[in-house]
């Protein structure tokens with residue numbers, strides 16, 4: 001049996017990182033954890049900021065791949081986004097290049113294209129090559145990350161799958177999330193596909209489950225071998241009864257990015 005692949009998981013203390021710490025080992029990964037915050041019960045986790053290039057270089061040494069989740073995951077002043085998400089992601093890619101890491105799975109976001117009008121009844125699904133239309137500085141940093149990944153593939157042969165994650169939480173909690181939800185189990189399936197598919201170059205995919213009310217095209221994710229098993233529809237009746245259907249005249253409900261286009265949640269730290 002081949003040895004488990006060693007994968008550096010950045011942002012391991014966060015919501016998605018915690019879910020993936022629990023779900024990815026079933027796919028036979030040996031995870032190396034990194035976050036700026038210590039992780040309870042994980043004394044071996046690397047506590048490092050993405051600003052610390054020496055620490056990143058040591059953290060990536062010897063890994064087969066990186067899942068890059070660390071960063072500011074909501075809206076924040078530009079200077080903060082610049083440090084954590086733009087310079088931080090650059091620092092990680094430089095460390096990966098210097099240490100010869102072959103593959104990154106980058107946690108991009110639907111907010112890189114958040115100002116794209118969402119499909120309404122009968123409209124085509126949003127393709128993966130729709131132009132970047134970030135809805136926040138946060139979304140802008142994800143657009144940057146995707147372009148950085150393209151540069152490192154074209155120039156240095158470092159492969160990336162950029163996953164434009166919708167909402168990865170145990171269950172959908174809003175009517176919008178019925179369209180963009182990715183169950184944690186499907187998230188792990190998608191990350192596994194992104195880590196193992198061959199010859200990905202730089203591939204951009206949307207990250208969601210096989211939702212009945214899907215807004216975007218999952219074909220580039222499926223081409224990696226991703227076969228989503230979940231559908232948010234089982235939660236639809238209750239959420240629509242509580243919140244009503246989405247109103248296309250309401251700016252906070254008219255675009256892929258939802259309320260990030262009008263009143264984004266602010267990073268609290």
Ligand SMILES: NC(=O)c1ccc[n+]([C@@H]2O[C@H](COP(=O)([O-])OP(=O)(O)OC[C@H]3O[C@@H](n4cnc5c(N)ncnc54)[C@H](O)[C@@H]3O)[C@@H](O)[C@H]2O)c1
Nearest residue numbers: 011013014015016036049050069070071073107165167168
């Ligand atoms: N959860 C989702 O549904 C979702 C949707 C779209 C995109 N994403 C992306 O996926 C990633 C994980 O999301 P999440 O929901 O777990 O976010 P989160 O905020 O819960 O976790 C982010 C983690 O990154 C760490 N971090 C922040 N700045 C850092 C720095 N400078 N150096 C080192 N660590 C740093 C934080 O301590 C935190 O543990 C993020 O990049 C986010 O933008 C998540």
